[in-house]
Amino acid sequence: MTDRNRRTLIPLAALAGLFVLLTAWMDPWRMVLSTVFPTLDKVVYPLAPFRRLVAEHILLVGSSSILASTAGLCIGIAVTRQWGREFLPAVNALASMGQTFPPVAVLALAVPAVGFGFKPTVIALFLYGLLPVLRNTIAGLQTLDPAVLEAASGMGMNPLQILTLVEIPLALPVIMAGVRISTVINIGTATLGATIGAGGLGKPIIAGLIGENPAYIIEGAVLVGLFAILVDGVLGIVSRDRADG
């Protein structure tokens, strides 16, 4: 483990502890928020316990990010092979054009295609999360030193061995950086999923905006903000570890 990782581990662990505490235990919320907003009737979001909202959020982001990373990796590998190279320019262009799409628009467009709820949110998150992984996979695999690949084939490795034992391990830091970007964006977009009935930590925020209850807004916003920073930190450590290993 690198020095930098060791240094970020402690604050990250503290942050994780805070997140778990605020998810599982309602009393601190009630105490703080009823002092800050003495005029509010209800200060804690009543419709679902936070642990359920967090679980929904993790399920949304987890399933879509795993799907997106797998698919992005596979497509990225396919278009950098000899037989798929014809697709590389078009895929590259589509990926960079796709990233000018606003995430909220992708989410909104999934609704007419699939309807409201969990499924369209996962589909939108999947589609949008695909692009950073795809771009970084292509970039990672294409910037490898050709001499290394030649040496590998000189050692008698077959293409599959070169891919799994040389190319992917060498490109992994760049690929993981793409996974990190994709997952963090997905956490933010999943928050918007509450507007199309997907559940998750966006629910108290939306409920607070509609019902003019700032306490609900703060609850959702603090939890989802902590969650995003936490996931970003953990994936940062993982990708840096890979870079040295």
Add this chain to the structure above:
Amino acid sequence: MPPLLLPRKVPLTASVLGLGSSLLLGFVTFRANRLAAGEAIRLLQTGPCGGPVLMAAWIILATTSILKIPERWVNFTLGLLPGALVPTALKVAGGQAERTALASGDIARVSLGAAFWVSLFAAAVIMLDAWHTGGLRRKLTLFSATLGIAVTVYLMVSGEMSHLSILREFINRRERFTGELMAHLALSSSAVGMAVLLGLPLGILAHRKARLRGGAFFVLNTLQTVPSLALFGILIPLLAALTSRFPVLGEAGIQGIGTAPALIALTVYSLLPVARNTFAGFSSVDPAAVDAGRGMGMTGSQLLVRVEFPIASPIILNGIRVALVQAIGLTAVAALIGAGGFGVFIFQGLGQAATDLVLLGAIPTNLIAAAADALLNGLIGVANPRGLR
């Protein structure tokens, strides 16, 4: 016997995709009224001649992509057809909408269906591939795409498509649309403008003072990680508390909801790309260039303005490009806290389950993001100092 087949994989895949979707999926969706359940109408079930023409185009594209025929024919077919296909598809859909309006009255709605969007995507893939192929095919693609866009715009503006549901939504909100367009542009560009005013000095400072660097970028990175809805949300009670404590702020138009929190959040998000790229741009300046300038007797500020800044400017502009594209997308979210912009249509449409209202918000948002991206990319090309090209 010489081989008959020479598959060109990309246009072949794309035209099979276009053909397959036109056969299997709905080209337009019919609704008895604006909110009723949709009924898919496939391409061959639409009017008298449009459907077969489009089908024939896809078949010609697919055959051209697989047969071993002279390259010049391939260039003409793959270069010209996709650009012509797009306005034709729109015309077919618009014609169907007009017939429906005559038959079932004005309450009935006809929206663009899955096969239309897949066809659009497939045509774009062929054009992108042709662009990369270069030579004659690239020139023909440029020509046909320009003409295709011009005809599409004409069809939209002329009122010929006015029976399509999305244009009905537009016509019902014509004034509102202009207002939201202005609000969207104003909000995203002023946020990026503020980010440039703050981020440029910050980036230069980070370049000069190593001690400041780590902390500043750590804070900006962390803020960038926070989901937009969360940052908007936290700012609302914060600003509300500030204005109730200091009424002067309220008189200045600063409120808990609306433009103020949106502008602050968008500026914060735009700050990281601008500051980071300013730092990277200044770091990319060859110290020898600065030395040469100093040797010529330039002062510190002359060096900054005439040597460092011009060399760093393409990278800085790239940061502004990223910030602007991101801000345009996030402005759509800001509609949730009452800041206006195209997000208003998106969230209204989601609330009413009115697909075409969602599209009326989402499509223009995408278009202005793409336009900003293209504009800044053009500027980056121009900004590259002549000596470094």
